[in-house]
Amino acid sequence: MVFSSLEFLFRFLPLFLIVYYLTPQKYRNVTLFAGSIIFYTIGEAMYSILLLASVLVNYILGRCMYRGEEEKGRKQTILLTLALCFDFGMLFFFKYSAFVAENINVIIGKLTGNAGALPVVEQALPLGISFYTFQIAAYVIDVYRKNIKAEDSLICLGTYLTMFPQLIAGPIINYTEVSHCLKKRHVTTIDFENGLKTLTIGLAAKVIVADRIGTLWNSIQMIGFESISTPLAWMGAFAYSIQLYFDFSGYSMMAIGLGKMLGFQIPVNFDHPYISKSITEFWRRWHITLGRWFREYVYIPLGGNRKGKPRMIFNLIVVWLLTAIWHGAGWNFVLWGVVLVSFMMLEKLFLLRYLEKSKVLSHIYLILLVPVTWVIFAITDMGQLGTYLGRMFPFFTKSGVTINRLDYLKYFKDYWYLFGIGILFSSPYPSVLYRVFQKKRMETLAVAVLFWISIYYLAISANNPFLYFNF
Template sequence: MYSWFWSAQIVEQGAESACLFNSNGCPILSVVFSSTTFLFLFLPLVISSYYLAGATRWRNLVLLGASLFFYAWGEGVYLGLMLLSIGFNYWGGLALGGTLPGPRRRLLLAGTVGFNLLLLGGFKYANFAVDSLNQLLSLVALAPPGLQPSQLSVIHLPAIQLQPIHLPIGISFFTFQAISYLVDVSRGQARAQRSLLDCGLYIALFPQLIAGPIVRYHDIARQLRHRSHTSIRFAGGALLFLTGLAKKMLLANPMAGVADQVFGLPTTELTPLLAWSGSFAYTLQIYFDFSGYSDMAIGLGRLFGFELLINFNYPYTARSFREFWQRWHISLSRWFRDYLYIPLGGNRRGPGRTGLNLLLVFLLCGLWHGASVNFIIWGLLHGCFLVTERGRLGRLIAGWWRPCQHLYLLAGVLLSWVFFRGNDLSHSLGFLQAMAGFGSGVPWLHPLGLFWNKATILAALVGIVAATPLAGKVHQGVLRSHGESRNGRALLCLAQACWGFFLLTGCAMELAAGTHNPFIYFRF
C-alpha cells in the first residue's frame, strides 16, 4: 500500500504570475486543485454526478464533460485545441489499428506523431525559435556585391517579428499521452479505441490533465471500460488527495516564499550561505509541489475507480543520478526511455552511442520542460552526470560510503536546480558564483532571518523527513503489528480519518488566509 502519510509554460520565471489568468481574463486558479472553488464546488458536484450516473458509459460521459469544462474554465477558446487533439488522435488510432502494410503504417505513424509535435512546437517553441534566430541574424551582415573595400556598406538583416504566443496549460502532458496512444496502437501493444468518448476521456481526464503524471494508454485502456469502485479505494484516494494537498499548501508554499525572495535578489548581494539556502528551499519546493500534485491526481483517479501509477518514489534518497531518474517524475523518464531512448538504440550499440543517446534524451527532456537556454543546460547537466556514471565515475561512486553517495547526488541536484529556477542564464551563473563564494554580498545586508522564520524552518524540517520513506515504514510496521485484528483495523481507520481531517483543516486555514502559489508544472 502506498504510504498514506507521505507518498511519493515555458517562459521566464516571471511568467508564473501570468498563469493566474488565461487570455480571456478567466481566473485559472479557480479550478486548480488547491482552490476553494475546486475543493468545495467543482469536485463535490462531479463526484455526486459520477456516482448517480450508474453505468460506466454514462460515468465516462460525466467525467469527459467535467474534464472539458475544467479545461475550458482555465483556457477558454483553447478548448478547441484539446478537441482537435482528441478528434485527430481518435482518427489516427483507428487508422493505425487497421490492416495497413508495414511501410504505410510507419509513414502514417510518423505523420500523426509529427502533427502532435507540430502543435506542441508551434505553441511552445515558436517564440523561442524566432528569438534564437534573431540573435543569429544580428551576427550576420551582408555586403552588396561589386563594391570596393573603401566603398563597403554593410546591410544588417532585419529581425523577424512574432507576437508572444499563448502556451495552453498542460499541452506537454496531453500531447505526450496522445503520442503514447498512437505508438502503442502501432506496435500492437494496445487495440485502437473505437469509442470517441473513451478516447477523449483518456486524453482529457481532468485529474492529470494539466500537470501529469503522463498516463500511458496501455496502462489505462482496460480501466476506461471496466473499473471497480469500493469504499476502501475511495477512502484511500481521498486520503492520498489530502496528503498531496498538504504537501502543496503546508510544505511547498512556505518553501516557495523563501526561494522566491532569495532568487529575487540581485546575485551581487548574495552570500554563499544565503544562496545555498535559497537553492535548498527551491529543492524542497519543487519536490513537494510536483509530487503533491501527482498524489492529488492519483488520489482523484481512485475516487473515480482509476489506478494511476505513482510518479515519485522519494527521489532525494537516491545515491546516483541514474537512481534519481528512476524515482523522479517516473512517468516522464519512462516515456523518454520507451519512446525515444530505446528506439535510438538504447545501450545496445556501444558506450559512445549510449552516451550520445543519453545526451540527446536529456537535451529533449530539458526542452520539454521549457523553451529557454536554462532548461537546455539543466537537461544536459543531468545527461552528463548519467553518461559519466556509466564509466569510471560510477564505479568510483559505488565504492563510497553511502552518506557520501547521497551528498554527491544532493549537491548535484541543488546546483542543477539553479538553472531550472533562474530567471535567465546570466542570473543562474551569478547565483552559482555566489554559491561558490565568489559573490560580493555581505551578511548584514540580507541576514538569513529575513527569509527564514520559525514557520519556514519547521516546514523545512518536516519536509526533510517527509522526503524520506521513514513515515511509510512506520505506517507499514503499525499495519503489521495491529492490522490483523478487527479492533486494530478499526483503530487504524479512525487514526487515518483523524489524520485526513487534520490535513484538511490545515489546508483550509491556509486557503482562508489567501496563501497560494501556482503549481510549478502548470507552466509546462
C-alpha cells in the same frame, strides 16, 4: 482551476462526484469526458478547442492506421507521421516558435549586421499541452507498433486523454494502463476512502510544505541575487528543491487519489528521489512516467545501451537534451540538461562504482549537486543565473557588491522547521509510520487534521498554482 483551491475542493469536485456516481455505469465515460472539458475550460477556455482537436485528429488517424492492416506499411507510416506532425507541431508552435525565431534573428544579426526579419509572436502556453501531447503521441505510436488496438470509441479515447485528475500535469499514463477501466470499472467504498486520503496527503504536501517554504525562494528573488550571502544562496537552493518536490509530488498524489475515487489506477510518479545515491538513480525516481516515456519512445528505439558505450552516450545526450527542451524554451533548460547528462555519463563511465562504496559520500554528492541543478532549472535569465551561481560559489568570482553576510540567520530562524519537515517527509519513514497508523486505525484522524490545516492555509493565502503548470 487548480486542485489546491477552495473552488475545486468545495464546488467543482463535490458537484462532479454527485453527477458521476448518479450516472449509470455505461455512461460514466461521457460524464467524465464532459466534466474534464468543463474543468479545463474553466481555467483555459481559449485552448479547449485545441484539446478537443487533439482527441479528434488522433482518433481518426489511429483508426485509419489500424483498420484492416495486419502489417506496418507505407500507409501506416504516413498516418503516424501526420499524427505526430500535428501533435508535436502544435507543441512547437505554442512552446518553442518564439524562442526559435528570437535566436534565428540573433544569428542573422551577428552574421549580417541587420536585424532578423522573423516575426516573434509570444504565445500563451496552453495548460497541460506538454503532458497531453506526450500521452496521445504514445497512444498513436503504440497503435502503429501494433502493441494496442486502436480505440473504437471517440468518447473512450477522449476520456483517456482529457481525464481531469492528470490532464494538467500528469502523470503521463499509457493507454494500456487504463484501457480495461475505460470499458468497465467499479469504485468500492474502500477505493473511495483510500483515494480521498491520498488526495488529502497530496494537498497537504502542496499547501503546508511546498507553498510555505516556497516563500523563502520568492523572498530571495525580491531581494535580488546580487545582495544575498553565500549561506542564504544555498538555503534558497535547498528551499526551491524542497518546494519543487512537494509541489509536483503533491499534485501527482492528488491525481492518484482522484483516479482511485473515479475507478482508475494512475501510476506512481515519485519514489523518494532525494534518498538516491547518484544522479542516475535520482532520475529513475523523479517524474517516473516522463522518464518511462523517453525510455520507451526515444532511448530504446535509438539502440539504448545495446550498441556499445559510444552509442549509449550519444543516446543519453539525445534523451536529455529532449528532456531539457520538453521542460521549457530557454537556454537555462539546455544548460540544465547538459549538466545532468554530463554527470550521468561520468557515473556510467567510472564514478558510480566509487559512489556505491560509500553511502555517506554518495548521499553528500547527491544532496550538494541536485540543488545546484535546480537553480539552473529555476532561473531563466542567464545573467541572473550566473549571479546566483556566483553567490553559491564565491571563490570562482570577484564581486564588489556589499552584502549582509548574516542575512541567512534571519531566514533560518523563520524556516528551519520547514526544512526539517521537508527532509523528514522526503524519506520513506513517514510512509512506514502511516502504515502503523493504519493498523491502529488512527490514520483517518491524522488525515482529517492535515485536511483542515490545509484548508486554513488556503483560506489565508493567495492562490499558488502548481509549478509544473509552467511546463
